[in-house]
Amino acid sequence: MTHDPTIDPNLRSWVEAANAGGTDFPIQNLPLGCFIVVDGQAARSGVAIGDRVLDLRAARDAGLFDGLRTDVLEALDAESLTPLFATGRTGLAALRRRVSELLASSFAQQGRVADVLVPMAAVRMTMPAEVGDYTDFYASIDHATNVGSMFRPDNPLLPNYKHVPIGYHGRASSLVVSGTAVKRPHGQTSAKPEGPPSWGASARLDYELEVGAFIAGGNALGHAIPLGEAEQHLAGLVLVNDWSARDVQTWEYQPLGPFLAKNFATTLSPWVVTLDALAPFRVPARTREATDPAPLPYLLDAANERAGGFGITLEVWLQTAKMREAGDAPVRLSQGDFTRMYWTMAQMLAHHASNGCNMRPGDLFASGTVSGPTKDSRGCLLELTWRGTEPLALPNGETRTFLADGDEVIMRGWCERPGAVRIGFGECRGVVLPAV
Amino acid sequence: MTHDPTIDPNLRSWVEAANAGGTDFPIQNLPLGCFIVVDGQAARSGVAIGDRVLDLRAARDAGLFDGLRTDVLEALDAESLTPLFATGRTGLAALRRRVSELLASSFAQQGRVADVLVPMAAVRMTMPAEVGDYTDFYASIDHATNVGSMFRPDNPLLPNYKHVPIGYHGRASSLVVSGTAVKRPHGQTSAKPEGPPSWGASARLDYELEVGAFIAGGNALGHAIPLGEAEQHLAGLVLVNDWSARDVQTWEYQPLGPFLAKNFATTLSPWVVTLDALAPFRVPARTREATDPAPLPYLLDAANERAGGFGITLEVWLQTAKMREAGDAPVRLSQGDFTRMYWTMAQMLAHHASNGCNMRPGDLFASGTVSGPTKDSRGCLLELTWRGTEPLALPNGETRTFLADGDEVIMRGWCERPGAVRIGFGECRGVVLPAV
Secondary structure, three states: OOOOHHHOEEEEEEEEHHHHOOOOOOOOOOOEEEEOOOOOOOOOEEEEEEOEEEEHHHHHHHOOOOOOHHHHHOOOOOOOOOHHHOOHHHHHHHHHHHHHHHHHHOOHHHHHHHHHEHHHHHHEEEEOOOOOEEEOOOOOOOHHHHHHHHOOOOOOOOOOOOOOOHHHHHHHOOOOOOOOEEEEEEEEEEOOOOOOOOOOOOOOOOOOEEEEEEEOOOOOOOOOOHHHHHHHHEEEEEEEEOOEHHHHHHOOOOOOOOOOOOOOEEEEEEEEEEEHHHHHHHOOHHHOOOOOEEEEEEHHHHHHHHHHHHHOEEEEEEEEEHHHOOOOOOOEEEEEEEOOOOOOHHHHHHHHOOOOOOOOOOEEEOOOOOOOHHHOOOHHHHOOOOOOOOOEEEOOEEEEEOOOOOOOEEEEEEEOOOOOOOEEEEEEEEEEOOOO | OOOOOHHOOEEEEEOHHOOOOOOOOOOOOOEEEEEOOOOOOOEEEEEEEOOOOEEHHHHHHOOOOOOOOOOHHHHHOOOOHHHHHOOOOHHHHHHHHHHHHHEEEEOOOOHHHHHOEHHHOOEEEEEOOOOOOEEEEEEOOOHHHHHHHHOOOOOOOOOOOOOOOOOOOOOOOEEEEEEEEEEEEEEEEEOOOOOOOEEEEOOEEEOOOEEEEOOOOOOOOOOOOHHHHHHHHEEEEEEEEEEEEEHHHHHHOOOOOOOOOOOOEEEOOEEEEEHHHHHHEEEEEOOOOOOOOOOHEEEEOHHHHHHHEEEEEEEEEEEEEHHHHHOOOOOEEEEEEHHHOOOOOOHHHHHHOOOOOOOOOOOOEEEOOOOOOOOOHHHOOOHHHOOOOEEOOOOOOOOOOOOOOOEEEEEEEEEEOOOOOOEEEEEEEEEEEEHH
């Protein structure tokens, strides 16, 4: 599939935990993130390996990156990955190759590297990048059809859906990293479509399971990104929880789209799994059905059709306050399949830039809720409980239509296939705090 | 109205051009902007006075700001106003008072100040602030009614309009400063609502006349901004041209709102007119009609009702390529009145933060197209030509439904009333380049 030695399935690390069966962070993964060890300390960038984090700045200062490009070395002074992303796919790949060499069983001077490893249990992860603009797409046709049939029963899937990778701008300021508690928002809601509204805490707080992509090198304003070049602009992927206040959304979203129903918080998993690490898990774009139109030429090329998808399995787990108190483990609410998206990440990006809109390093776009055709693959409670009409029964006797205060939502994602070493995204967690 | 000496109508400047009748920049204005004198030089912040720009960093280095707060002084090292905005209304007011003293006729050491003045004709203005997030509202009920009646003739004004200050997130990366040429974007358009679409240069490129507000001090995520405190978070106002590709918008905007129809470029006027300068021109919020519902309590307070509006007159002018070649002056297309907005800027901000969404210094929100009830007060071509069905006849024999390549759109805005000195916003300009 490729001759990149960093994804050789036979590669093993001298960090023992990286070789354990179910780890998210074998030496074939090497995701990037930002962390702090001591509160108040500036964040620094790192690479996850088994149960350790490689401190990239410390590694550089120890001379372990000597010979790498100057822009890559300087980017390690930043408190976010944005400057590193700005070095582009080639900068990221060069760093990755060196880190892989340092962590491989064959590396001779393991002690020098061990000195710049930090136990993962001792770090607090911070936002991976300084995000300029955040965009959210709507690329799961199963999600769009389900939601459309609730809000517009006569017209579930709009005529533009199979032509336009529908997206909208989200709020960058309220992006938070996994582990940040999320306060239930207040907002206007209305029992009747014609109003009048009332004001109060959202009673229909939901999560949305999504996959996000960070921009590596950007494009100049006025210059589109052709589909064939789109992936050269992608640094890597994360899990995204696009928290949504459904009652607020229903009342506010016409005619200009979701706003306060979404912008109170969006949670990201802290580890950015690079496109290089994902190379063994590329799959064809979703197969179009006979009745589906061909995409317009700017959204169509053979490479994207052949391998534009990502074979990622996604899960949502829930732990309620009562479960936590009783010592009960979280329960799985759904399992999704990222290969079923109607549009690929490359198509979303090419579309986004097709009018000349400029992307900057560290910009983020997300896929939209990842849902499948079966009930257990629906990526939000709106769909799982069919707008609250079919409550979920939890093993401890509790039920849920939407999220309750104290509920913690945990998202997980991983890739596996025969002949490749499984890699994972870690977790995207957030607990719901009561409104005040 | 206030005891702020900087808006005393009797105040005059020793910079003669600042005392001329129609100037936008008398000593009562003192708007903030960023500029460069020599290409390649880092931008620095300045204050407009008549036909001059006061170089704020040079003034500080010359000791003219001695005694001002440290955070204000340090903010003048930045290449944007964002750090200065972060000093809040009090920081901005302290700087303003000192600048007013330095430029007043009564100031003794005028030579020291003259040394740090630059001719306005010699500078190039740059983006005033580094904008984290950009939000666009829809606060003109005349605009919403006109546009609604074109897109939804049976349902022009949606039931939420008089309750919710409707807004949506825009793109921060493609904000540009006045004078930046704007390339006609490509996009998907469809003659029929059901498709199929085709791909090409937008044939319905439009401008939108808006007023934008920059955030001064922000709020923490999860903490709302009460209406009564909203203006303490506003640094000042600018003119905004929210360029729009109407044919792209029509096809893409359902169900999640405008996206590529807007994010190819948004132009800002370079001078930020502060709230302190606008104090003499405050007017009551729009009077509700008997049939209008009262806003929910979080959007209602007496101070906002009494003086939440801004008495700004706004104009759109057009100069086509043919006019420019013939030496013909621009023609005025419309004149708008910012007092007619259904929601005030304070209401928009209080609503935006009502769910805990966090604002950061330098964030920008715009009002939405400013239109009035009469044809000559419509703030975009979509309305002026009623979706292209009533072409505009220009004095030189040309006609327009939407913008042609080479057209330059020029927006102007100013405040005047008896007993106060007129202040203006300068210009917000942009010429349309052909698609490539």
